[in-house]
Amino acid sequence: MRLDGRRAIVTGSGRGLGLAYAEALAAAGAAVVVNDVDREAVDVAVGKITAAGGRAIGVAAAVGDAETAETLVHAAVEAFGGLDVLVTNAGILRDRVLWKMTDDDFDAVIGVHLRGTFTCARAAAVRMREQGTGGRIVLVGSPAGQRGNFGQSNYAAAKAGIVAMARTWAMELARAEITVNAVVPVAATEMTKTIPAFAPAIAESERTGAPFPDRLRKDEGLGTPQDATGLVTFLASQASKDVTGQAIGIGGDRLALWSHPAEKAVAFADGGWSADAIAEQWHTGVGAEPETYGVPAPKAPGA
Numbered sequence: 001m002r003l004d005g006r007r008a009i010v011t012g013s014g015r016g017l018g019l020a021y022a023e024a025l026a027a028a029g030a031a032v033v034v035n036d037v038d039r040e041a042v043d044v045a046v047g048k049i050t051a052a053g054g055r056a057i058g059v060a061a062a063v064g065d066a067e068t069a070e071t072l073v074h075a076a077v078e079a080f081g082g083l084d085v086l087v088t089n090a091g092i093l094r095d096r097v098l099w100k101m102t103d104d105d106f107d108a109v110i111g112v113h114l115r116g117t118f119t120c121a122r123a124a125a126v127r128m129r130e131q132g133t134g135g136r137i138v139l140v141g142s143p144a145g146q147r148g149n150f151g152q153s154n155y156a157a158a159k160a161g162i163v164a165m166a167r168t169w170a171m172e173l174a175r176a177e178i179t180v181n182a183v184v185p186v187a188a189t190e191m192t193k194t195i196p197a198f199a200p201a202i203a204e205s206e207r208t209g210a211p212f213p214d215r216l217r218k219d220e221g222l223g224t225p226q227d228a229t230g231l232v233t234f235l236a237s238q239a240s241k242d243v244t245g246q247a248i249g250i251g252g253d254r255l256a257l258w259s260h261p262a263e264k265a266v267a268f269a270d271g272g273w274s275a276d277a278i279a280e281q282w283h284t285g286v287g288a289e290p291e292t293y294g295v296p297a298p299k300a301p302g303a
Contacts, residue, residue: 001237004029007080008236009072011063011120012090014041016189017140017225019048021087024229025236026054031080034058035072035090055080063090063116069123082131085236086124087138088117088162095151106154113158117165121180125173134177136236139166141182141247146258149295163247167260170245179244181235184258185228186221186251188212216252220298223252231255264291 003025013022014036026032026049034045034056042058049056057079061068076083091113094105121137128135144152145159166182173180188202201212201222216222231250234240249256265286269277 001233001239002029003085003233003236006030006084006236007033007076007082008085008087009033009035009076009083009120009124010087010089011035011072011116013087014038014045017185017187017228018087018089019045020187020225020229021089021232022056023049023052023054024226024233025085025087026056027052028233028237030085030236031055031076032057033072033076033079035063036060037062037090062112063088063120064111065115066119066123068116069119072120073123073127077127083124083127083135084133085136085138086120087140087232087236088120089140090116091140091155093152094154097151098153101153109154110158113155114161117162121165121169125169125176125178128178129173129176132176134241135173135179136240137166137169137173137178137180138232138235139163139180139182141166141184143184143186143249143295146184146247147295148293163258166247167245174244177241179235179240181240181244182247183228183231183235184247184249184256185231186249186254187223187225187228189225212252214253216298218253221249221251221254221256222298227252265289 008025008030010018010022010032012018013034022032022034022045032049034042036042037060039060042060046056046058057075059072059075061071073083092109094109096105117139124137139162141163142159144156145163148156163182166180169180201216204210205212212222228250231248235243247258249258267286
């Protein structure tokens with residue numbers, strides 16, 4: 001699949017998943033603006049892409065405020081003549097349980113993930129609408145945003161909000177032929193190395209170069225960052241022109257479509273529901289099959 005002539009921005013692309021996305025887009029022919037808060041990481045990433053024959057420039061800046069968003073769009077326009085694709089990957093973690101999470105912990109994660117996605121998408125949408133040739137906006141979510149995750153109030157809330165924004169913007173930008181989708185990746189990165197069930201397999205793979213076992217690639221959908229790039233390339237392409245408003249999972253050997261939230265069970269009472277009436281019927285009625293919550297723990301080997 002080729003992206004020749006496309007101009008892209010990938011936030012948080014100095015390393016990890018973001019770097020893999022940027023390299024894949026460039027390999028497919030797109031010109032890429034690499035962004036990271038770390039100048040050295042930006043320079044190394046741009047060097048890797050250009051050494052492989054791709055086109056890339058770098059912008060070292062922290063994602064979050066409108067100024068950075070405008071700077072990124074301006075860089076794409078100045079260097080490549082326009083903007084066709086935005087991938088909002090930048091993110092940080094400040095994991096703590098609710099009663100230990102500080103205001104700063106919460107605000108920092110929301111600022112980068114949620115506000116940063118908003119400001120960058122807004123700036124990109126303005127430019128794409130002015131160009132009048134459509135566009136692709138790819139937002140990066142997480143299983144934590146879909147199901148919740150222990151110790152990640154800030155991160156889960158931000159990622160859930162990102163998927164909600166994707167669905168909203170898909171409606172708002174449809175007439176401009178700008179698609180908006182959320183990807184929900186799972187990959188071996190610095191973040192997932194800390195998960196006990198994944199750590200040994202990741203360490204062994206890094207040591208020997210051996211692929212992850214099927215129980216991780218299929219059951220858990222865990223693979224390399226490169227395993228997640230095909231979806232982003234597809235969503236950046238003309239082949240995905242009719243795909244919008246979706247949350248799509250990718251990782252290892254798995255590709256999945258996440259469902260939209262929907263009412264699972266409904267009951268009616270003439271005149272409305274009192275607290276006593278709800279309590280009387282809850283366990284045999286609407287609440288008979290409650291929903292699960294939390295990211296499922298990875299299966300142990302042999303389980």
